[in-house]
Amino acid sequence: MIKKKPAACFVDNKYCPGCGHGTVNRLVGEVLEEMGVDKDAIGAIAVGCSSLMPETFAIDCIQAQHGRAAAVAVGIKRCRPDKTVFSYQGDGDALAIGFSETMYAAIRNENITVIFVNNGNFGMTGGQMAPTTLEGQKTTTSPYGRDIGTTGHPLNVIQMMENLNVAYLARGSVSNNRNIMKTKEYIRNAFEAQQNNEGYSFVEILSPCPTNWGMDPLKAMEHIENNVIKTYELGEFVKRGEKNA
Amino acid sequence: MGKQLMKGNEAIAEAAVRAGCKFFAGYPITPQSEILEYLSWRLPQADGVFVQSESEIAGISMVYGAAASGFRTMTSSSGPGYSLLQEGISYIASAELPCLIVNVMRYGSGLGDIFVGQSDYWQAVKNGGHGDYRSIVYAPASVQETAELVISGFDTAEKYRNPVTILSDASIGQMMEPVELPAMKEHDPDKFQWSLKGKGDGEFRRVTSVMYFQENYDDYIASKYKKIEENEQLWEEFQTEDAEIVLVSYGISSRICEEAVSMARKDGLKVGLIRPISLYPFPVKAFEKLNNVKSFISVEMTALAQMAEDVALACKMKNPVYSLGGGMVIYEASDVYAKINEVIEGNAKEVF
Numbered sequence: 001m002i003k004k005k006p007a008a009c010f011v012d013n014k015y016c017p018g019c020g021h022g023t024v025n026r027l028v029g030e031v032l033e034e035m036g037v038d039k040d041a042i043g044a045i046a047v048g049c050s051s052l053m054p055e056t057f058a059i060d061c062i063q064a065q066h067g068r069a070a071a072v073a074v075g076i077k078r079c080r081p082d083k084t085v086f087s088y089q090g091d092g093d094a095l096a097i098g099f100s101e102t103m104y105a106a107i108r109n110e111n112i113t114v115i116f117v118n119n120g121n122f123g124m125t126g127g128q129m130a131p132t133t134l135e136g137q138k139t140t141t142s143p144y145g146r147d148i149g150t151t152g153h154p155l156n157v158i159q160m161m162e163n164l165n166v167a168y169l170a171r172g173s174v175s176n177n178r179n180i181m182k183t184k185e186y187i188r189n190a191f192e193a194q195q196n197n198e199g200y201s202f203v204e205i206l207s208p209c210p211t212n213w214g215m216d217p218l219k220a221m222e223h224i225e226n227n228v229i230k231t232y233e234l235g236e237f238v239k240r241g242e243k244n245a
Numbered sequence: 246m247g248k249q250l251m252k253g254n255e256a257i258a259e260a261a262v263r264a265g266c267k268f269f270a271g272y273p274i275t276p277q278s279e280i281l282e283y284l285s286w287r288l289p290q291a292d293g294v295f296v297q298s299e300s301e302i303a304g305i306s307m308v309y310g311a312a313a314s315g316f317r318t319m320t321s322s323s324g325p326g327y328s329l330l331q332e333g334i335s336y337i338a339s340a341e342l343p344c345l346i347v348n349v350m351r352y353g354s355g356l357g358d359i360f361v362g363q364s365d366y367w368q369a370v371k372n373g374g375h376g377d378y379r380s381i382v383y384a385p386a387s388v389q390e391t392a393e394l395v396i397s398g399f400d401t402a403e404k405y406r407n408p409v410t411i412l413s414d415a416s417i418g419q420m421m422e423p424v425e426l427p428a429m430k431e432h433d434p435d436k437f438q439w440s441l442k443g444k445g446d447g448e449f450r451r452v453t454s455v456m457y458f459q460e461n462y463d464d465y466i467a468s469k470y471k472k473i474e475e476n477e478q479l480w481e482e483f484q485t486e487d488a489e490i491v492l493v494s495y496g497i498s499s500r501i502c503e504e505a506v507s508m509a510r511k512d513g514l515k516v517g518l519i520r521p522i523s524l525y526p527f528p529v530k531a532f533e534k535l536n537n538v539k540s541f542i543s544v545e546m547t548a549l550a551q552m553a554e555d556v557a558l559a560c561k562m563k564n565p566v567y568s569l570g571g572g573m574v575i576y577e578a579s580d581v582y583a584k585i586n587e588v589i590e591g592n593a594k595e596v597f
């Protein structure tokens with residue numbers, strides 16, 4: 001099935017070939033458009049490769065400081081509660097420097113949607129170790145493979161958020177068509193939760209960084225299916241309405 | 246409306262509400278916590294939003310988002326907390342957004358202490374964050390002036406689309422004085438073409454550093470701040486017309502200097518005072534008019550004579566500049582008078 005490109009993606013994206021960010025951008029654009037809220041949406045965009053998004057994404061956006069996108073989104077949403085406000089962040093951004101801002105937006109159950117692209121490294125700065133880097137994974141700052149004895153375990157933030165009072169938590173992937181369609185459903189659920197004032201919604205998306213993983217795009221997708229998913233299970237972890245039922 | 250007795254910090258908070266401020270995010274630190282406490286009950290009453298953020302970094306980031314939405318917004322902090330605000334202030338300045346930042350200064354570096362001091366001059370006036378920007382900085386010397394500068398500060402911030410800093414200190418923040426506040430004002434957040442509100446049927450907006458789209462960025466930024474320097478200098482002068490020794494002092498210490506000038510004048514000494522109200526832009530115009538001056542004394546509550554550098558620049562190093570510094574306690578007028586005598590007798594060591 002060939003689908004029309006959403007108007008939100010007004011020119012081709014600038015990510016590396018095979019990068020997962022492009023797919024996620026498009027999914028966010030499609031969902032906002034299909035829900036009819038693209039004209040009312042405002043995005044707080046992280047630094048890192050996420051920062052390429054505003055160059056091709058025809059929706060009101062603000063460039064947040066590294067790690068602070070959730071807090072910036074909160075500032076917007078609290079002032080303009082009837083707009084659809086989201087942050088778009090990588091793993092280094094949301095879980096390293098911005099861990100506190102990420103967790104506290106969830107702790108306060110802020111009525112925003114966080115789109116969290118987990119590619120297991122700091123893509124933009126050249127593939128350094130991130131909180132989500134897998135055990136044993138080589139990066140430019142874990143050249144011997146990530147040693148959990150000194151760096152701790154890969155961070156599963158959804159597990160940490162599960163006991164909080166939040167509206168929606170899900171983890172998808174862009175590694176094959178089926179997963180892409182599921183991820184789109186998660187993104188839609190997340191934005192719908194916000195629209196219904198249910199509170200904080202968070203979608204983590206496992207995504208390839210072929211450039212820094214040193215793999216061609218197809219190998220990178222296989223790597224997600226064969227390895228990454230073992231550490232980061234897919235699915236909906238807090239479903240809408242579940243906590244309030 | 247008549248005058249009411251108010252703490253400096255509370256006057257900041259109430260003045261902000263009356264100026265149409267609808268969003269505050271901040272984190273407790275002495276000696277500014279009354280600002281949070283006051284706004285936590287007052288803002289919801291006035292249809293606004295108060296958030297106690299998890300840190301100063303988060304607080305200023307929320308302010309960044311709120312300011313980008315076109316709302317009048319502020320945060321406040323002190324010392325170590327002010328250091329944490331710098332990342333956000335640099336972003337807000339780079340994106341040309343208006344907002345109000347309050348630093349109720351405490352003394353010293355690192356953790357410092359809650360005693361009165363003016364040691365954040367360099368950080369506030371010269372920029373604590375990275376890059377080519379300036380914050381417009383006002384230094385009130387009374388509770389009444391604090392309230393007035395908060396109100397005009399929001400207007401100036403919007404006029405130049407630039408952060409404005411109110412540089413208060415522990416004593417002005419904590420002291421009670423009579424203050425007259427203006428009536429409530431409404432601010433329309435939708436009136437700005439640049440504010441984030443969703444693209445609607447129009448063009449989408451980008452809030453990001455103007456560097457990314459401004460042609461001749463260097464010239465643009467240089468001329469923006471030149472304009473601020475030309476138009477926004479504020480100061481008060483006291484007996485400077487024939488003065489041979491001119492004290493330069495701001496905020497709480499300027500009040501003691503006024504007394505010292507009167508003491509000296511009684512004894513026939515030609516002493517005057519320049520009180521900068523705007524620290525950026527520094528009121529160099531006040532110095533250009535002086536004809537008889539032989540020397541300047543920078544009186545400030547800092548160990549390193551921070552403002553003395555700007556005094557030296559303002560007089561183009563044509564006169565010697567002395568300093569009376571040190572914080573934690575406010576000087577007596579007699580301390581200042583003693584320094585004046587030291588300078589007259591040639592026993593003082595100049596800093597420039």
Ligand SMILES: Cc1ncc(C[n+]2csc(CCOP(=O)(O)OP(=O)(O)O)c2C)c(N)n1
Nearest residue numbers: 048049050066090091092093121122123124
């Ligand atoms: C305060 C600060 N520290 C460091 C950087 C440099 N920096 C830019 S992007 C980035 C990492 C981004 O990684 P991630 O969030 O995983 O996003 P990705 O690029 O992988 O999509 C870093 C460290 C910065 N911009 N600001």
Ligand code: SF4
Nearest residue numbers: 015016019049123209
């Ligand atoms: S560096 Fe990685 S995350 Fe960044 S655009 Fe390239 S593939 Fe994507």
